[in-house]
Amino acid sequence: MVTIDLSSLSVREANDALRAAAARGEDIDVINPDARHHIGVGLVHPVTVRVHGSAGYFCAGLSHGARFEVESNVGWGVGDSLYAGTVVVGGNAGAIAGVALRGGEVVVKGNVGSRAGQVMKDGTLLCCGNASFLAGYMMYGGRIIILGDSGERVGEDMSAGAIYVGGRVQSLGSDAKVETPSPDEEADVKAFLARHGIAFDGSFTKVVNAGTKLRYGVSEPIGRPQPHTVFSEGASYWNAKVVEDIRAKSLIGRYRIRGYGASKAVPHFSDIAIKVDPARVGAAGDPLAAVTLATTLGDRFGAAPLRLSMPVMIAPMSYGALSKSTKIALARASRLSDIVENTGEGGMLPEERAEARQLIYQCLSGRLGWNIHDMLKADALEIYISQGAKPGLGGQLMAKKVTRELAAIRGIPEGIDLRSPSRHPDIMGADDLVIKIEEFREATGYAKPISVKMGAGRVRDDIKIAYKDGFDFVQLDGMQGSTGAASTEVLENMGIPTLAALQEALDGLAEIDHKGDMPIVLMGGIKDGVDAVKALALGASAVAMGTAALIAGGCISCMQCHVGNCVVGIATQDPEHEARYKTEVQAQAMHRFFEAVRWQIAALTQALGHTDVRQLSRADLVALTPEAAAITGLPFDPAYRAVHEQLQSQVA
Amino acid sequence: MCGIAGLLFKTPTANHVLGHALATMLDGCQHRGPDSTGFALYETPAEGLRLRFLVEENDQAALARIRKALAEQGATLKSERREGASVVVEVAHAGEIRPFAYAMEHAAKLVSIGAALDIIKDVGTARDLDDIYNVSAIQGSHGLGHVRLATESEVKPEAAHPFWATGFADIAIVHNGQITNYWKMRRRLEARDFEFRTDNDSELIAVYLADKLAQGTPLETALAQSVDDLDGTFSFLVSTRDGIGFAKDRLAAKPMVMYEDDSLVAIASEEVSLNRLFPGQPLSTTEPAPGTYRTWSRSI
Numbered sequence: 001m002v003t004i005d006l007s008s009l010s011v012r013e014a015n016d017a018l019r020a021a022a023a024r025g026e027d028i029d030v031i032n033p034d035a036r037h038h039i040g041v042g043l044v045h046p047v048t049v050r051v052h053g054s055a056g057y058f059c060a061g062l063s064h065g066a067r068f069e070v071e072s073n074v075g076w077g078v079g080d081s082l083y084a085g086t087v088v089v090g091g092n093a094g095a096i097a098g099v100a101l102r103g104g105e106v107v108v109k110g111n112v113g114s115r116a117g118q119v120m121k122d123g124t125l126l127c128c129g130n131a132s133f134l135a136g137y138m139m140y141g142g143r144i145i146i147l148g149d150s151g152e153r154v155g156e157d158m159s160a161g162a163i164y165v166g167g168r169v170q171s172l173g174s175d176a177k178v179e180t181p182s183p184d185e186e187a188d189v190k191a192f193l194a195r196h197g198i199a200f201d202g203s204f205t206k207v208v209n210a211g212t213k214l215r216y217g218v219s220e221p222i223g224r225p226q227p228h229t230v231f232s233e234g235a236s237y238w239n240a241k242v243v244e245d246i247r248a249k250s251l252i253g254r255y256r257i258r259g260y261g262a263s264k265a266v267p268h269f270s271d272i273a274i275k276v277d278p279a280r281v282g283a284a285g286d287p288l289a290a291v292t293l294a295t296t297l298g299d300r301f302g303a304a305p306l307r308l309s310m311p312v313m314i315a316p317m318s319y320g321a322l323s324k325s326t327k328i329a330l331a332r333a334s335r336l337s338d339i340v341e342n343t344g345e346g347g348m349l350p351e352e353r354a355e356a357r358q359l360i361y362q363c364l365s366g367r368l369g370w371n372i373h374d375m376l377k378a379d380a381l382e383i384y385i386s387q388g389a390k391p392g393l394g395g396q397l398m399a400k401k402v403t404r405e406l407a408a409i410r411g412i413p414e415g416i417d418l419r420s421p422s423r424h425p426d427i428m429g430a431d432d433l434v435i436k437i438e439e440f441r442e443a444t445g446y447a448k449p450i451s452v453k454m455g456a457g458r459v460r461d462d463i464k465i466a467y468k469d470g471f472d473f474v475q476l477d478g479m480q481g482s483t484g485a486a487s488t489e490v491l492e493n494m495g496i497p498t499l500a501a502l503q504e505a506l507d508g509l510a511e512i513d514h515k516g517d518m519p520i521v522l523m524g525g526i527k528d529g530v531d532a533v534k535a536l537a538l539g540a541s542a543v544a545m546g547t548a549a550l551i552a553g554g555c556i557s558c559m560q561c562h563v564g565n566c567v568v569g570i571a572t573q574d575p576e577h578e579a580r581y582k583t584e585v586q587a588q589a590m591h592r593f594f595e596a597v598r599w600q601i602a603a604l605t606q607a608l609g610h611t612d613v614r615q616l617s618r619a620d621l622v623a624l625t626p627e628a629a630a631i632t633g634l635p636f637d638p639a640y641r642a643v644h645e646q647l648q649s650q651v652a
Numbered sequence: 653m654c655g656i657a658g659l660l661f662k663t664p665t666a667n668h669v670l671g672h673a674l675a676t677m678l679d680g681c682q683h684r685g686p687d688s689t690g691f692a693l694y695e696t697p698a699e700g701l702r703l704r705f706l707v708e709e710n711d712q713a714a715l716a717r718i719r720k721a722l723a724e725q726g727a728t729l730k731s732e733r734r735e736g737a738s739v740v741v742e743v744a745h746a747g748e749i750r751p752f753a754y755a756m757e758h759a760a761k762l763v764s765i766g767a768a769l770d771i772i773k774d775v776g777t778a779r780d781l782d783d784i785y786n787v788s789a790i791q792g793s794h795g796l797g798h799v800r801l802a803t804e805s806e807v808k809p810e811a812a813h814p815f816w817a818t819g820f821a822d823i824a825i826v827h828n829g830q831i832t833n834y835w836k837m838r839r840r841l842e843a844r845d846f847e848f849r850t851d852n853d854s855e856l857i858a859v860y861l862a863d864k865l866a867q868g869t870p871l872e873t874a875l876a877q878s879v880d881d882l883d884g885t886f887s888f889l890v891s892t893r894d895g896i897g898f899a900k901d902r903l904a905a906k907p908m909v910m911y912e913d914d915s916l917v918a919i920a921s922e923e924v925s926l927n928r929l930f931p932g933q934p935l936s937t938t939e940p941a942p943g944t945y946r947t948w949s950r951s952i
Binding site: 007031032034035036037052053054056057071072073075076091092094095111113114115132133134152428429430431434435438458461464465468469512 | 654655683684685686687801802803804807828829830885902903904905906907909921922923924926927928931932933934935936937938939941942
């Protein structure tokens with residue numbers, strides 16, 4: 001047995017000692033905890049940890065298999081993302097007790113704060129006292145037992161699972177209803193209480209999903225839509241795309257859903273020219289040998305950085321939106337071109353991990369497939385706050401794609417129209433975010449870069465928060481960024497263009513005197529190496545490509561990604577459709593595309609007279625339109641249009 | 653986005669280790685707000701009024717404006733000293749506070765006016781402020797503290813909390829959260845001649861409460877109404893000459909924990925701040941329910 005005294009150790013030192021002791025199989029006593037955060041996070045050995053006093057946020061979070069006994073109270077998020085194990089709290093718990101539980105048992109002898117069991121998937125959360133507002137909010141499975149009163153709006157938007165209330169059900173949440181538990185269920189609950197030595201003589205009311213919001217009522221008509229390259233706003237505002245949209249809505253009576261990103265004319269990289277003599281491109285010999293492209297990202301706080309062979313990576317796209325074969329091909333292409341792949345929402349595939357040399361693991365609001373084991377396998381961790389296609393909203397995955405296998409990885413019921421929450425359970429503001437980032441660092445020994453994925457909303461403010469909260473780098477996604485499913489209104493109208501997003505980010509960092517101190521990876525409509533060079537010259541450290549990679553790998557841009565019947569086997573979970581996708585063929589195709597991008601970046605950098613992509617600067621660019629000049633502050637010089645057009649035909 | 657702290661000693665004397673205790677509580681939750689820190693401290697009420705202004709080093713013009721405005725308002729200057737980013741003046745003044753306060757605000761950046769209240773706020777951490785302003789040495793009966801992480805407004809001393817309820821001596825607030833009907837509420841108050849000095853949504857709470865109190869609404873009632881009137885996420889603390897109070901939104905999105913015994917009431921964003929007052933000792937704490945409010949008065 002080991003005693004760890006938090007009056008003389010930092011939490012980081014204490015967690016190191018805790019993990020070392022647990023690895024030796026020793027039980028641990030933590031004394032003088034004084035409500036400090038992150039006690040025991042990331043513990044993966046079956047030992048007992050006794051906390052003699054109160055613990056702060058995320059006690060026992062991201063642990064697997066240990067038993068925690070906390071004598072007094074705990075703060076927010078006790079047992080966060082627990083896969084197995086037991087946590088017993090002698091006093092009260094703060095908000096989101098048992099958040100994202102994937103298994104195991106969390107027992108709170110006192111009261112629990114608001115949103116207990118939010119997005120939990122399995123396991124049992126027991127509250128012996130009263131619960132607060134929104135208990136069981138958006139839970140996907142598992143069991144909550146409340147011996148006292150339920151709090152207001154219990155079971156709000158739960159998809160599955162059950163909430164047993166011993167006291168009064170104060171009010172039901174949206175899409176929740178009351179049932180009488182079966183004798184077997186009640187006996188099971190009482191057996192659980194008996195096992196934890198808790199006496200309770202009353203009976204239970206059971207709260208479950210009412211089933212009114214799990215599926216969209218009316219399907220969209222299936223037809224061949226106007227192509228993605230036809231813009232909804234352009235020379236004419238009453239055009240074929242607008243007419244198609246009105247007709248579809250007249251049939252379904254709600255917003256439409258589709259894949260891909262904004263297809264309307266906004267200022268973009270095509271409105272910027274590179275000040276280069278096209279005759280010089282490729283004229284000075286082999287640009288790949290002459291220009292340094294290698295880029296590292298993520299060592300702002302001493303983590304082992306990502307190492308990219310060029311300032312390009314693959315944008316986050318989920319297993320779910322995409323088929324497993326496509327995720328494997330993307331991972332393979334990333335290895336072949338020595339860049340970085342990203343899991344997107346919905347968990348890490350073992351095959352994807354094996355194929356990718358470097359892999360970013362994304363954590364989203366629903367905590368779908370998020371666990372300590374894959375965190376430890378990842379090369380970097382990423383907190384998704386929002387994305388360019390639908391800033392401020394959660395993800396959508398239609399029922400056709402929520403297969404048994406996919407549901408199992410994510411820990412959700414099979415066959416529902418999955419809507420992930422629009423915000424994280426434990427990130428209600430910049431202050432909570434600081435504590436969340438530290439939880440991840442504590443759980444993984446401060447070894448991995450932690451990035452933030454940010455959609456382009458109020459970038460100027462958000463980039464400052466990202467800097468101050470301590471992210472290693474930012475993945476910034478403009479409104480042209482694509483998605484597997486979102487409403488057309490949101491796709492077309494929310495957020496700000498990629499170009500404006502980058503400029504706001506750069507200006508925001510400059511305003512707090514930290515220009516260049518936190519790398520920005522830009523995405524959202526980056527289609528080739530020419531766009532990449534412009535982004536780098538404006539001040540991005542790298543770019544990420546999603547749509548371009550998929551098109552290189554066989555996507556036909558039909559925008560029906562959400563339907564699940566992708567004819568080329570990319571955006572589908574249907575085995576027959578997926579069988580059409582040739583993983584090795586498409587991995588090689590994407591690899592060749594990335595090599596073309598590499599050549600473009602190197603050739604343009606060389607033609608500009610530089611030997612390193614980091615020498616690219618705003619002096620290498622001019623704006624071709626007044627709008628692009630106004631957004632970026634670049635000089636407006638339409639005389640470069642001829643040069644621009646010649647360069648495009650020569651390089652792009 | 654922030655951490656908040658409130659402390660009230662119940663026994664009548666005002667010579668408790670107030671400054672030290674609040675600085676320690678804020679040091680415990682500094683991770684919630686590294687940009688700036690502030691205190692509202694209630695000391696033994698003085699004869700006259702204490703005014704604290706934010707004045708840049710060597711800004712003689714501001715000092716001249718302050719002296720001129722004081723004279724115009726019929727206030728007698730008793731003392732003047734510089735402390736950190738601020739200048740403290742003590743005056744004798746009889747008459748209505750609000751016109752006096754507005755006149756002084758037009759002269760320089762006014763932080764607080766009070767017989768008992770002193771607001772100390774600046775860019776930096778609780779330890780930084782303690783070094784500059786010697787907060788730990790300040791004795792008093794009750795007070796508030798705040799650490800700030802700027803999200804939408806700027807990092808400068810005047811955007812730090814606490815905010816003084818302009819026009820009302822000895823009333824201050826600290827806030828954690830975001831008021832989403834800020835502009836609507838602000839326009840309504842501006843229409844009734846209330847003035848705003850920052851774009852910080854927390855200033856709105858101070859002015860809102862000031863407006864209620866001006867109409868003779870008891871503090872507890874004003875807090876009850878604030879839960880209905882303010883939209884968004886908030887946990888805020890208010891302090892008056894005699895006590896402290898809190899209000900919490902119905903969404904329960906921002907944390908707040910409290911501890912009470914026979915001698916004191918302590919409220920903070922996180923238990924870790926409360927535990928700083930009682931190291932090594934598990935505390936019996938409670939989390940206020942969503943949509944609730946409460947006040948405490950010290951026995952006088």
